[in-house]
Amino acid sequence: MPQRHARRSLVAAARTALPGRLRWTVLAAALAAGLAHAAPRDPTVYQHIGDVANHLASPPADARPMMRWWWFGPAVEKAQLAHEIDQMKWGGIGGVEIQAVYPMALDDPSRGVKNLPFLSAEHLDAVRFANEKGRSAGLRVDLTLGSGWPFGGPHIGIGDAIGKMRVAAIDLPAGASGYALPAVTEGEKIEAVFIGGGTAKEYDATRLRPLKETVAGNGRGAVQPEPAPRVAVYYIASRSGMQVKRPAVGGEGYVLDHMSRRAIDNHLANVGEPLLKAFGDQPPYAIFSDSLESYGTDWTDNFLEEFQRRRGYDLRPYLPLVFSGQGADAPALRHDWALTQTELVEDHYLKPVTAWAHRHGTRFRSQTYGEPPASLSSFRHQDLFEGEGAQYRQFSFTRLASSAAHLYGKPVVSAETWTWLRSPAHTASPLDMKAEADRMFVQGVTQIIGHGWPYSPPNAPEPGYQLYAAAVSNHHQPWYMVMPEVSSYLARVSYLLRQGAPANQVAVLLPNDDVYAINRPGKTSLSGEMPKFIQPALVQQIMDSGHNLDYVDPEAVLRVGLDRYPVLVMPNVTRLAPEVLAKLAAYVKGGGRIIAIGATPSLAPGFKDAQRITAEVKRAAAALFAAGRNVTRIGTDAELGRALQAVLPGDVQLSDARHRVSFVRRKLADADIYFIANTSNEPVSANLAFRQPRRHATRLDPDSGRLAQSALAPRLELAPYESVVYVMSDAPMRGAAPQRKTHDAAVVADLSAGWQVRFPDRAPVTMDKLVSWTDSEATRYFSGQAVYERQVTVTAAQLDGRRVSLDFGTGTPLPDSGVHAHHSGMRAMYEPALRDAAIVTVNGQRAGTLWHPPYRLDVTPFLKAGANAIEVKVANLGVNTLAGRELPDFKLLRLRYGNRFELQDTAKIAPQPAGLLGPVTLVGEAVR
Template sequence: MAQAAAQEPVAQEPVIFQRIGEVASHLAHPPADARPMMRWWWFGPAVEKKQLAFEIDRMKEGGIGGVEIQAVYPMALDDPSRGVKNLPFLSTEHLDAVRFANEKGREAGLRVDVTLGSGWPFGGPHIGIADAIGKMRVVAVDVPAGATGYAAPVVSEGEKIEAVFVGGGTAKEHDATRLQPLKSDHAQNGRGSLAALAAPRVVVYYIASRSGMQVKRPAVGGEGFVLDHMSRRAIDNHLKNVGEPLLKAFGDKPPYAIFSDSLEAYGSDWTDNFLEEFQRRRGYDLRPYLPVVFSGQGANAPALRHDWALTQTELVEDNYLKPVTAWARRHGTRFRSQTYGEPPASLSSFRHLDLMEGEGAQYRQFSFTRLASSAAHLYGRPVVSAETWTWLRSPAHTASPLDMKAEADRMFVQGVTQIIGHGWPYTPPDAPEPGYQLYAAAVFNHHQPWYMVMPEVSGYLTRVSYLLRQGEPANQVAVLLPNDDVYAVNRPGKTSLSAELPHFITPELVQQIMDSGHNLDYIDPEAVLRVGLARYPVLVMPNVTRLAPEVLAKLEAYVEGGGRIITIGATPSLAPGFKDAQRITAEVKRAAAALLARGRNVTGVGTDTELGRALQAVLPGDVRLSAAQNRVSFVRRKLADADIYFIANTSNEPVSASATFRQPRRHAALLDPDTGKLAQSPLAPELRLAPYESVVVVMSDAPLQAAAPAANTGEASVLADLSSGWQVRFPGGAPVAMDRLASWTDSAATRYFSGQATYGKQVTVTADQLRGRRVSLDFGTGTPLPDSGVHAHHSGMRAMYEPALRDAAIVTVNGRRAGTLWHPPYRLDVTPFLKPGANQVEVRVANLGVNTLAGRELPDFKLLRLRYGNRFELQDTAKIAPQPAGLLGPVTLVGEVLE
């Protein structure tokens, strides 16, 4: 393929400003590179160029800034009568479709990324057994008393015997620490031989094997083994057989980035040359200790497992992350990756990437999202993305724009600056509404009736993403990830840092920090050594017992320079690993004792629940609210002459509280993230936030010229009740009188209707009512729902709130578009559009796609599964039911006297 002349990516980098005046000049029209993107699922792939071009146009209309092309499992059998043809992955036809989509996407001004594979994780038919995920297989064979022979285990394709041990006991019960190496198993014709002994014995084989994991959800032609991420040969194989053909299809316009989903190489804990690499990296031979590592028995097991798991991290970095990043740069693109999971990549493993990505809306507990954003903050990447809305409000087609905002705001407060929507299903033109869906995801395409407000949703997401890239990150508290302790508790078949860290970084710990008025970053020992702690006034160390002396030396210098440390529970007392453990442990104990003796600069608490009080004593909250501190979250960006605070009510109840800032500047302004409009504000503003509403507070050294004077209003009063007397027009029908507002589902005629209906009504106002007032249309406050706890990844996150407007609306007054409504408060200022006398008000309301889905039978995939196997199960189909729709009321005209 044609390569870029430069070694670095050729696409333009986002512009990062350091002064608020420059930032403010782009608020009305933020840069296009901050627009949300969509993961574009190509099912089969059975795609057709005309439909690809059509969907690209719909994305552009919705304000979507780019796509990530991902080929996944087929949804239909080849059918010439319908024009359905599954194009085998990497076939000439498939690659031609990729080329076409790239060209059309570029013409429309969209960024185009591509997943470097089909389904996930990377793998496919080109991955032979020798390049598949490596996994140690341990086989214990009983040798009865007096026996001289036993049946040796069968070694299959892709396997080799790494070591054999013998000792007293049985296969079910033996002391692994007392096993002795068997120089040769003397196995011939499947039988092993030993000298006879009076007592029973066990022979234990350590066989380098394969997990056998297959690519999940593959496209036609993408089936096969998942590759070994610790093997350079496997990675080179994948780049040659998948990467090169894919990028060749892009020609001289390479993708902005190539993408890898999270590391889900289940069972991975070994690779072919592991013993040699271990010897080189750790300085001793692991072979004699295999029984301890794989049994977990004995006092040395944690230290040995630490070294074994750490070696896996280094192999993933050296053989996967570094080579793929270098390969991407040589091809004029970038590597974007969700770098966590199995094998055990670390926070600092992200440093080898161009673009860092997380996932998960768990903003008040450990999350992969904060893992990625922390790495971005530490290693200087202003753009950090998140796979957003995965499993949002299950089942599919029930997610509303409000649900989207509720989760996106939780991403933003974790430091995300680029939304990657999950996602946009390609849908053939003859598919019944509401179109295709991924088995485990919401749908955010033009098949959703509410897509008419997608430009406004995208505008909000774009403006916030743009703001949160500016200046520098400014979280004040760092939490040291106890990686060395986590390595030590890893176990065979499940080696992962990210999966074990929640046992150390508990929800209580995160909540104590956030409820103290702070936000937080994670940092790991590697980053302490490479980057340092200078940007963080406070470091929290939760039950860190294993820590290298050189890291403790950095902590000593940090405290010497004025940094404050709060330890929780146990403190450093052990060498991280096995080699020279006794000597290094003594060093750790001496260094830790010296550090802990630093008086007021180092504070110790016993439990996570004591952290908040200790933190407040050391560093008062960055943002403090007079009420509802635990329902409001924020993130701050620091500029040369200003601070930008994104503040979100992440709850389903309204919040009214005054805000105080630990480091106020001379002037303040409130920014509406929906419009980009600025209004002057006191330095301690009163925040009145509806459920799931957000605001941006800008603290600056000089007054912002773009900020309008604050509008002071008196109490609101109802000028007219508009809850009756509407004319409602559904598509293809005449207007129908609706004397009392009710859900569309209350009528048999519209129970299963998904679409848009227009409410019309004449509203009369007097000159006196308009004079000196701000007049708004108010569509009701809605009802908070009991918190179901569905806020975590893969559990159906949604806004726990039932609005009185379901689910989005465009309001027109006297023929002029007055605005859109898609999240609380469902109130719209219509003052500029009203006139004394009669006014014609029209409200075009859109609901959810699920109502149509609920009114018909789901497709039968029996023949598809007979042909291709069962590659997916649609989630939560038993929960499919029509949802309330339309204006539910009350609707009022509200006036506020301008003071």
């Protein structure tokens, strides 16, 4: 029975069969049961390693990577939608997130291009079709609840648009008895007026006094004249005017006010309801919201009333201090002003959208950070937590989301991944994808949301469409032939990192109250200002000491507690509520260790009753930091690693290369799972030890899921950007191969010459020396797949008792600039000798794929004494074809729709090295 109809039947039965209060009690229970039945369930989380191992060969479908599916225009047609879904399924993609964005082409019947206006009947029918087709293919289907981002559109009138306080200062010359009133336009309202000495360019906000506005007529105000010049300052609730970014045709308009329940209800009614109706009785798994990017927001219509109710005092008299930042009380007032915005986002946006999603049998997935200032604990008001940003060794939104998931008991935390990967578009390789995905995994991510998959019409020239700034990870990429293996790796790691419970040992207290106090008009954000307090050195000191970390905020301390963390780091926390300090005192008394960096709590968080609360804070902090050896104070971030090692030795201990290796641990009842990644472009060779070893160790290959017995303190050997999983368990793992060591490696044959290479629609060529395809004029701009063939003869003696591998050479590390700003263009800083993916066949049998270091493949099972046929199908990047032709001219498109996008880094488009670059060798090693 369809879920919606099932709920109706439950309601009808309760209404007719039962009387009075009991009827409504049962009715409520029936509705709850129906809704619970309708909502998707969390993936299964296992607590025992035997159960986990049962799914290593084929991880559950819910762990597969998803793709953000951009519909440009949207100008989509069903046959192509079906084709792209089939391609996703073939590539191991587990689901899509449909997002309608800006048009890429004008309507042209001759080319089959028709932009379907957002929410038109044709657009909604395409949504319905994609959902049905996706579900039938076994894909999860999510939906962005709007066009472009943030939420908004033509249904958002000026009264529901982003609120922003406008301050208008008007000069009153000496002796003036009147002045021109500020113009108040649509969507604006005067909240307060003040007067004082000075000029419109320079005045002391602390000396302004309220002015009861007197209108003299003809748009002029009246005042009593005074001999000195003065200024009248108007505080006008206004609008930022921000428009939806990258909207689809018909999706243009104002961004909504995320602090206004009316605006949210408007959006849900005019956008959410039609979209969900298109899904019929198969609602999306989740509805999605991108990061909060409501630029300029700092006010909403009923802010003064909400502030009074929540903070217990009237903000109106203090508006000059809040919006000027002048005076000793300004930080405390700004704290309360920004905190109120967080609460309004939670109460008027997150909670209502989550409740609405549940009523429609779906979930709410959101990137809950940005502007307005949502907090880490704000995540708790939604179903699915998502982050973004590969900045794993500094403050990141990714770790913000994963920390919230750890604190509030969510096994799945997703991340928008590859957003700015290897710009310009079509230049990212599977190695680049892995390098960034691994940095997501070590931050606690358990669901990759690829950014992404551009829909391309059938007649679009290769390599198809692209978002203005993003990696392209679809079937138009020549290397997509190895996407099943890429997806398998991502799914297996995602699955493993959901099991058991999070086990990070160090928590970092986010100084939310201090950050609220430094917020300023026009840009109120916790996540945006937090890096001033959580600086890269702090994160790096923790990670290089052999630990991973979670963030906590004061709200989480009160709601969840700190019992799971042996150590809490407090970085320059000066504003903190007494009740939070009481929790910290109990934590220390129970054995928890605190390391405080720099300043310690000494101020009330906010303004009301600040003198009394500040005294409480100082007393409580003094008592806390007199707690003896369980509390350590240091001066700078640079001292943190040593202080941390003194109280808690590293969870993972390496003899070398600590800054190049990162890990994350999951704790089960009978095992610990360690995902360990070389996040650098240099090989790693180091002794590895675990602070809490168990009786048995198993090495797991995350590419294949194969298990091998390991020493309890193994030697860690990782190629650049290679990763491994170690399982420390109480009992031996079933299916683990015996530990085998190799020695006496020697080259069996040099295969660096004599290859026959077949390009599509061209005669085979002989390569006496392996060179890049770009070295030849005929293939310089070729993007695609070429097949290398040759024979090699080996003897029985060369095979006997030996492991023989096909080795495609080591690459060249590039100067590593690391991951920097959000728009930095993350990439693997490494030039491999195989560009960029390969499928190897030996004697007609598929031996394996290569798409990341080490570019070495065990071919022992496929070789025979005598002649052997080697075939290597090599695929490169889509950018080479793009580099060989003129870029499209969007002049007419922009004249029709405005300039909605700029393709990123087009000046950097150039053909990239391609093919086997050598040397290629057959290497034999004795096995014992």
